[in-house]
Amino acid sequence: MKKNASDKAPSGDFIVDIGRLFIGKPYRDGMLENPGREKLTISLLAFDCMTFVENVLALSRCAVSGRFSSGVFKKYLQSIRYRGGKISGYSSRLHYFTDWMRDNVEKKLLIDLSGHLQATPHRKKIDFMSTHPELYPALKNKAQLAKMINIEKTLSRKAFPAVDKENLGTGIKKIQSGDVIALVSNQQGLDVGHVGFALRQGKSLRLLHASRREGKVVISKKTLPAYLRSNKTFTGIIVTRPVIRIDCQ
Numbered sequence: 001m002k003k004n005a006s007d008k009a010p011s012g013d014f015i016v017d018i019g020r021l022f023i024g025k026p027y028r029d030g031m032l033e034n035p036g037r038e039k040l041t042i043s044l045l046a047f048d049c050m051t052f053v054e055n056v057l058a059l060s061r062c063a064v065s066g067r068f069s070s071g072v073f074k075k076y077l078q079s080i081r082y083r084g085g086k087i088s089g090y091s092s093r094l095h096y097f098t099d100w101m102r103d104n105v106e107k108k109l110l111i112d113l114s115g116h117l118q119a120t121p122h123r124k125k126i127d128f129m130s131t132h133p134e135l136y137p138a139l140k141n142k143a144q145l146a147k148m149i150n151i152e153k154t155l156s157r158k159a160f161p162a163v164d165k166e167n168l169g170t171g172i173k174k175i176q177s178g179d180v181i182a183l184v185s186n187q188q189g190l191d192v193g194h195v196g197f198a199l200r201q202g203k204s205l206r207l208l209h210a211s212r213r214e215g216k217v218v219i220s221k222k223t224l225p226a227y228l229r230s231n232k233t234f235t236g237i238i239v240t241r242p243v244i245r246i247d248c249q
Contacts, residue, residue: 012178015242016199018063019056019208022217027210035137038090040078049195052210052217053180054080057242064244080109090138091147096126097182097192098160101240110240114161117171117239121159127152128189160191164236165228172225175205175239181224182238193233
C-alpha cells in the first residue's frame with residue numbers, strides 16, 4: 001500500500017498528549033541497568049529521562065496503528081531502543097543519545113532538524129561508560145566492556161549537530177510540540193545529559209520530561225531557553241522530530 005501524508009500522526013501534540021498521561025510518575029535512575037543477559041526491559045510505572053521518551057514514542061506508534069497489544073508495543077519499543085531494532089547483547093542497546101539519534105534517523109523513525117535550526121557540528125571524546133564501569137553492572141564483563149570501548153571510539157570520531165544555547169535565536173520558533181529535545185552536556189565523556197519532549201504552551205516552549213531534580217515526570221516551570229541558561233552543564237540542544245506512521249500490511 002502506498003503511504004501518504006495522512007499516514008503520519010496528526011501533529012506532535014498527539015505525542016505530548018500521551019506523554020502527559022505520565023505526569024507525576026516517579027523518576028528512577030538506571031532503569032535499564034540490570035545484571036545478566038540483555039533483554040527488553042519495560043516499565044510504565046517509573047522512568048529515567050530516556051525510557052520516558054522511548055516509551056511515549058512506542059505508545060504513540062501503537063495508538064496511530066490502532067494496535068495496543070503487548071506484543072506490538074514490545075516490537076515498537078525494541079525497534080527504538082536497539083541498534084537496527086535487534087537485541088544482540090548489551091552493546092546493541094543505543095546507550096548514547098547521538099548513537100540513538102543516528103540509528104533512529106536511519107530507521108526513519110526520526111527526522112534530524114539540525115539543518116532547519118542552523119546547528120553546527122560538535123565533536124568530543126565519548127567515553128563516560130567505559131571510564132565509569134562501576135555504574136553499569138554489565139560492564140563487569142570484560143568482553144562487554146571491550147565492545148563498549150569500540151563503540152565509544154566510533155562515536156568520538158563522528159561530529160554531532162547541536163545548537164549552542166547562546167544561538168537559539170529565531171530558530172527556536174521552528175521547534176514543535178512532540179519534537180525530541182536533547183540537552184548537550186559539557187561533562188567529560190558525555191554527548192547529552194538529558195532528554196525530553198518539546199511542549200508549546202502559547203508562545204512559550206517548555207520541556208515535558210522525567211526530571212531527576214523534581215523526582216518525577218513534569219512540565220518544566222521554566223521555558224526551554226531559561227532552563228538552559230539556569231544549568232551550566234548544558235551547552236545547547238539537539239532537536240529531532242518523530243515520524244510516526246500507520247503500519248501498512
